[in-house]
Amino acid sequence: MPKTVEVPRPTPRAPSAQRVAWLLGPALVAGVAYLDPGNVASNMTAGARFGYLLVWVVVLGNVMAWLIQYLSAKLGIVTGRSLPENLGDRIRNPWARRAYWLQAELVAMATDIAEVIGGAVALQLLFGIPLLLGGLITGVVSTALLIVQSRRGARTFEFVVIGLIAVIALGFTFGVFLGPPDPAAVAGGLVPRFDGADSVLLAASILGATIMPHAIYAHSSLARDRFRPADASAPGIPIARLLRATRWDVSIAMLIAGTVNLCILLLAAANLAGVPGTDSLEGAYAALAQGIGPLVATLFAVGLLASGLASTAVGAYAGAEIMHGLLRVRVPLLARRLITLIPALVILGLGIDPTLALVLSQVVLSFGIPFALIPLVALTARRDLLGTHRNRWTTTAAGVAASVFLIALNAVLLWLVLGGG
Incomplete structure (x- = not known):
C-alpha cells in the first residue's frame, strides 16, 4: 500500500501539466x-x-x-x-489497392516537388546557390531529419520540426507588422467570390496546399506511433483523454498554420x-527587399528554407507509410x-519556372484530397471500427x-481551365 500512495508527485498540478504537454x-x-x-507560392501569388x-x-x-x-x-x-493500413486491410482487390497506392504515391511526389523546389529557391535567394545544387542540399538535409526520426524516435523528431516551425512563423509573419494590411480590405476578402479562371486555379492551389492529402495519411501514422498500445511510455492513459489532448494539439497546430498562411497572403x-x-518567389523577395527592407526579405527566405526542409521530411515519412x-x-x-527526389531535380535541371511548378503541384494535391478525405470520413463514422469514439452525425x-x-x-476548375470558360 505505501508504494501505491507514495507515487512521485511534487505538486498536485505539475504531473498533470507535464503529461498534457507530453x-x-x-x-x-x-x-x-x-x-x-x-x-508560400500559392498564397503569395494569390495576394500579389x-x-x-x-x-x-x-x-x-x-x-x-x-x-x-x-x-485522422x-x-x-x-x-x-494508420489510414493507409486501415485501407490496405479493406481494399481486397490487389489491383484496386495498387491503383489507390499509385494515386497516393503521385500525391506524395507532388508534395516532394513543392518542398524540394522551395528549399532550392530559398538557398539561391540567401546564398546564390544554383537551383539544382540547392535541391540536392535540401534532399540531403531532409534525409538527415528522417534518420533522426527513425533512430531517435518520434519525440526528438517532433522537437526538431517544432523548432523549424518557429523559424517559419517568424520568417513569414514579421513583414506584416512593418507593412500592415488594410483591415477593411481584409474584411472584404472574407466574402466568398472569384474573379475568372485564374482565381479559381489559385483557390484550388491554396486548398491543395492547405488540406494536404499526405498530411491526412501522415497524422494517423504519427498518432499511432506515439500512442499505439505497444508503447509503454503512456500506460493507462484513456483514449478519451488522448482525444481531448489531440483536439488541443490540432487546434494549436492549425492556429499557427492558419495565421502564417494568412500573413503570407496579406x-x-x-x-x-x-x-x-511579384507573382514569383524571386520577384516577391526582390520587391520585399526594395519596398519594406532587406531584413524582411531575408527572414522571408529563411522561413522558406525552413519550410522546405521540415515539410519534405514529413512528406517522405508520409510516402513511406502509404x-x-x-x-x-x-x-x-x-x-x-x-x-x-528525382522529379523535383528534373524540374530544376530543365529550368522550369519554380513558382509555376509549385503552384501546379498544389493543384495536383487538391485533386488527391477526395481520395484521402472520403475514406477517412467513412472509416471514422463506423461503429464496428471506432466503437463509442465514432463520429457524431454532425461531424x-x-x-x-x-x-x-x-x-x-x-470540377469547376477542370471546366474553366480545359475549355469551358
Whole structure:
C-alpha cells in the first residue's frame, strides 16, 4: 500500500501539466505540411495578383483542415493503425489497392516537388546557390531529419520540426507588422467570390496546399506511433483523454498554420499587389527587399528554407507509410528518398519556372484530397471500427460537406481551365 500512495508527485498540478504537454506534438509535425513552400507560392501569388480576394479561401481551408486532421489522428489513436493500413486491410482487390497506392504515391511526389523546389529557391535567394545544387542540399538535409526520426524516435523528431516551425512563423509573419494590411480590405476578402479562371486555379492551389492529402495519411501514422498500445511510455492513459489532448494539439497546430498562411497572403496583398514580377518567389523577395527592407526579405527566405526542409521530411515519412500500409512493403530510407527526389531535380535541371511548378503541384494535391478525405470520413463514422469514439452525425455531415465542396471546386476548375470558360 505505501508504494501505491507514495507515487512521485511534487505538486498536485505539475504531473498533470507535464503529461498534457507530453501528449502534444503529432499535430504540430503533421501541421508543418500546411506551411510548406507550396503554401508560400500559392498564397503569395494569390495576394500579389488578386489582393485580398481569396482571404476567405485561406480561412475556410484552415477550418476544414482542423476537422480533417483531428479525424485522422482519432483514427490512428483509436484503432492503433494508420489510414493507409486501415485501407490496405479493406481494399481486397490487389489491383484496386495498387491503383489507390499509385494515386497516393503521385500525391506524395507532388508534395516532394513543392518542398524540394522551395528549399532550392530559398538557398539561391540567401546564398546564390544554383537551383539544382540547392535541391540536392535540401534532399540531403531532409534525409538527415528522417534518420533522426527513425533512430531517435518520434519525440526528438517532433522537437526538431517544432523548432523549424518557429523559424517559419517568424520568417513569414514579421513583414506584416512593418507593412500592415488594410483591415477593411481584409474584411472584404472574407466574402466568398472569384474573379475568372485564374482565381479559381489559385483557390484550388491554396486548398491543395492547405488540406494536404499526405498530411491526412501522415497524422494517423504519427498518432499511432506515439500512442499505439505497444508503447509503454503512456500506460493507462484513456483514449478519451488522448482525444481531448489531440483536439488541443490540432487546434494549436492549425492556429499557427492558419495565421502564417494568412500573413503570407496579406503581406503580398498589402505590399506586392500590382508590382510587376511579384507573382514569383524571386520577384516577391526582390520587391520585399526594395519596398519594406532587406531584413524582411531575408527572414522571408529563411522561413522558406525552413519550410522546405521540415515539410519534405514529413512528406517522405508520409510516402513511406502509404507504401507500407497499402502494399505492405518497406523500402530502404535512402532508396525512397532518391526516388522521390528525382522529379523535383528534373524540374530544376530543365529550368522550369519554380513558382509555376509549385503552384501546379498544389493543384495536383487538391485533386488527391477526395481520395484521402472520403475514406477517412467513412472509416471514422463506423461503429464496428471506432466503437463509442465514432463520429457524431454532425461531424460526419461536416466531413461530407467538406468533401463535396472540394470535389465541386475541382470540377469547376477542370471546366474553366480545359475549355469551358
